[in-house]
Amino acid sequence: MSTLSKERIKSRLNEKAEKQLIITPILSSKQFGDISIDLRLGNQFIVFRMHMGGLLNLFESSETHLHRLQERRVVRFGQKFVLHPGQLVLGSTFEYLQLPSDLEGQVEGRSSWARVGLQTATATCVEPGFSGVVTLELSNVGAMPLDLFPGVRVAQLVLRDVEPAVKQPYAGRRKYNRTIGPQFSRLSQDEDAKPFTKGQK
Amino acid sequence: MANTSQGPETPEQEEDWRSTILRRELLRHARSVEQLAARFEEAEDYPTDTAVTFCKLINKTAGLIASRLNSAPVEKLRYIYTVLVSMGQYLRFAERSRIDQTPWSMIQAAEAFLKRHTPEECRFILRPQWSYNYSIRSGFIESLRACFGSLIEWMPLSEWENAIGDIGKYRIYCISFPRVERMNVLMHVSWGHEVGHIHASNWLDTRFAVLWKNAEDKIKQSLRAHWDEETANSEHGLLRSAYADQYVSGAMKETMEFAQSGLKELISDFVGAHLLGPAALACLGAYSVRSDLDMNPCQCGRYPPWRMRLRKMSEVVAGDLIEEKLFASHAQWRTKILPYVHFLQQVNGLTSSSDDKIEIDADIRTRLAYQFIQHHWILVRKEVISLLPKESQAPYQLKNRLGIIHELVLRLNQGIPPNETGTWPDTDPASLPDIWNAAWAFSRLRLDEDEKWGTPNNFDDLFRLTLKAIEASYVHSTFGPELRLVAEHEHIK
Numbered sequence: 001m002s003t004l005s006k007e008r009i010k011s012r013l014n015e016k017a018e019k020q021l022i023i024t025p026i027l028s029s030k031q032f033g034d035i036s037i038d039l040r041l042g043n044q045f046i047v048f049r050m051h052m053g054g055l056l057n058l059f060e061s062s063e064t065h066l067h068r069l070q071e072r073r074v075v076r077f078g079q080k081f082v083l084h085p086g087q088l089v090l091g092s093t094f095e096y097l098q099l100p101s102d103l104e105g106q107v108e109g110r111s112s113w114a115r116v117g118l119q120t121a122t123a124t125c126v127e128p129g130f131s132g133v134v135t136l137e138l139s140n141v142g143a144m145p146l147d148l149f150p151g152v153r154v155a156q157l158v159l160r161d162v163e164p165a166v167k168q169p170y171a172g173r174r175k176y177n178r179t180i181g182p183q184f185s186r187l188s189q190d191e192d193a194k195p196f197t198k199g200q201k
Numbered sequence: 202m203a204n205t206s207q208g209p210e211t212p213e214q215e216e217d218w219r220s221t222i223l224r225r226e227l228l229r230h231a232r233s234v235e236q237l238a239a240r241f242e243e244a245e246d247y248p249t250d251t252a253v254t255f256c257k258l259i260n261k262t263a264g265l266i267a268s269r270l271n272s273a274p275v276e277k278l279r280y281i282y283t284v285l286v287s288m289g290q291y292l293r294f295a296e297r298s299r300i301d302q303t304p305w306s307m308i309q310a311a312e313a314f315l316k317r318h319t320p321e322e323c324r325f326i327l328r329p330q331w332s333y334n335y336s337i338r339s340g341f342i343e344s345l346r347a348c349f350g351s352l353i354e355w356m357p358l359s360e361w362e363n364a365i366g367d368i369g370k371y372r373i374y375c376i377s378f379p380r381v382e383r384m385n386v387l388m389h390v391s392w393g394h395e396v397g398h399i400h401a402s403n404w405l406d407t408r409f410a411v412l413w414k415n416a417e418d419k420i421k422q423s424l425r426a427h428w429d430e431e432t433a434n435s436e437h438g439l440l441r442s443a444y445a446d447q448y449v450s451g452a453m454k455e456t457m458e459f460a461q462s463g464l465k466e467l468i469s470d471f472v473g474a475h476l477l478g479p480a481a482l483a484c485l486g487a488y489s490v491r492s493d494l495d496m497n498p499c500q501c502g503r504y505p506p507w508r509m510r511l512r513k514m515s516e517v518v519a520g521d522l523i524e525e526k527l528f529a530s531h532a533q534w535r536t537k538i539l540p541y542v543h544f545l546q547q548v549n550g551l552t553s554s555s556d557d558k559i560e561i562d563a564d565i566r567t568r569l570a571y572q573f574i575q576h577h578w579i580l581v582r583k584e585v586i587s588l589l590p591k592e593s594q595a596p597y598q599l600k601n602r603l604g605i606i607h608e609l610v611l612r613l614n615q616g617i618p619p620n621e622t623g624t625w626p627d628t629d630p631a632s633l634p635d636i637w638n639a640a641w642a643f644s645r646l647r648l649d650e651d652e653k654w655g656t657p658n659n660f661d662d663l664f665r666l667t668l669k670a671i672e673a674s675y676v677h678s679t680f681g682p683e684l685r686l687v688a689e690h691e692h693i694k
Contacts, residue, residue, distance in 0.1 A: 013625045024621060098616065180665045
């Protein structure tokens with residue numbers, strides 16, 4: 001399993017049909033690093049409405065209850081979203097990705113942001129066949145509030161070959177597919193968690 | 202001023218007593234409107250700046266009224282009250298245009314599109330309404346100007362103009378869409394029709410009277426002949442001529458109103474189809490299924506029958522309805538786009554019936570009104586085009602965009618937003634009309650390919666991808682050129 005270099009990323013962007021890597025739109029050549037491509041911050045955020053509920057039991061909460069705990073905020077391009085110390089919000093990449101069945105991606109933060117306390121993504125794996133914008137778990141572990149402007153490069157995607165290619169890729173069978181904004185946790189859909197979460201046997 | 206702790210005893214005292222209370226109430230009312238507008242202005246969650254500008258207009262105007270109320274003449278207080286009531290009501294247009302109420306990802310792009318195709322002073326607020334239709338409201342600044350113009354003995358008009366500053370130069374329009382269709386990007390093609398209303402009003406204000414005057418005598422004669430025929434056996438005696446004049450004068454006015462209303466809608470449809478091509482016809486065709494196609498304008502708020510609207514719109518996009526011509530030298534794009542063309546042909550097929558004309562002819566007023574429209578229609582279309590900004594005067598034609606639409610349809614088919622064409626680094630952001638046409642073409646393709654396709658979830662997927670595409674293409678075309686320059690500059694360095 002090898003990491004794709006800049007040249008290979010560019011060449012996969014120009015492949016045909018199911019071999020093609022989609023990252024759209026790429027607004028500038030500055031987004032290409034030697035072994036990664038930078039991703040920009042989208043303008044939708046999910047913030048938590050802490051006053052709307054106490055203990056968060058993700059396995060037992062109804063969809064309605066979970067919706068009540070979230071608030072979707074949209075910031076126009078050109079305006080900012082302020083992330084305060086200790087705050088976690090969900091954002092997403094501006095770019096829409098579609099990975100072919102023989103590539104997987106890792107979303108990582110950019111060191112320039114990490115140095116001021118911004119953690120960008122913790123669930124970093126983008127599976128083969130994934131289609132959509134990538135949800136970013138943005139948290140400020142620094143001491144100062146951070147101005148986040150939609151459109152700035154906030155994360156990087158490192159791509160690797162998957163051998164052999166996945167037979168039944170992510171598309172059409174998984175819960176976070178074809179998204180155009182950040183998605184809240186859907187742990188309640190984890191059927192195999194139920195034996196563990198329904199109480200002592 | 203009367204002491205309000207003591208009740209009025211004479212009619213003069215009563216008037217004085219009421220005015221004192223009214224003045225105090227108006228001051229409170231004006232300050233409330235001012236503060237509400239300021240609060241909305243500070244909300245910062247509007248998809249564009251127009252709502253903020255609009256709130257500023259209300260804020261400054263209400264503030265000015267409040268600050269000058271003490272010197273307002275008693276006899277104008279109730280008039281000032283009506284102005285404040287209107288301004289308070291105007292605020293709903295801004296409040297409902299906040300991001301969470303709108304298909305926010307397309308509002309900036311849509312406003313940019315609307316501005317590009319209207320005079321430069323036009324600004325737009327897009328917001329939902331509960332009634333199930335699209336509409337456009339205007340005249341906010343103009344009506345306030347007229348109000349202050351009639352209050353010059355209280356304060357000079359220039360004082361209000363100074364208070365609102367540059368906002369006075371704008372014409373603000375509020376376009377409303379059905380709230381329950383917020384995400385229905387296919388239906389929002391109707392915004393092309395709404396922008397057409399601006400040009401229709403402009404044409405009606407400047408050109409209608411001239412054409413009507415030329416046709417007036419002939420229409421009068423027809424109405425008189427009709428009356429004579431209808432009343433041939435009636436006894437009117439010496440008053441016959443007076444009755445006839447009375448009828449002709451009333452019917453003349455109504456005929457003119459039918460002609461104006463008919464033209465207003467037909468011109469708006471025409472502009473929509475001119476700017477957006479077949480997507481406008483597809484949208485009107487799909488929307489019209491909710492109503493009777495052949496209602497006489499007398500029975501449906503003076504609107505032209507749907508069948509006539511579809512006919513006139515089909516004429517605008519006629520070149521894109523003939524598949525032999527369309528795909529003559531582009532056979533490679535035929536498969537993916539043909540179902541769209543077939544749908545457009547089916548919509549056009551509805552216009553071969555003349556039931557709408559029969560309905561229209563059943564009433565002499567609508568018959569004469571629509572004869573007038575038909576007689577002048579080619580001229581009207583030409584004149585309306587000349588009213589459009591220069592860069593909007595060429596029509597959108599599918600035949601010139603086939604390659605692009607085909608590529609965008611393929612992207613949708615692949616589950617990718619249709620926001621650009623080409624592959625990196627040679628990509629171009631797609632235009633809003635192209636994205637709209639591609640979304641319509643894709644929906645028809647899928648309905649044709651798979652009889653199970655067409656569920657609410659399928660449409661929801663399509664709406665989301667299309668909305669994402671509109672936003673991405675807007676950001677791409679707005680920020681892309683500057684980002685490219687920065688990258689090139691650094692490369693040279």
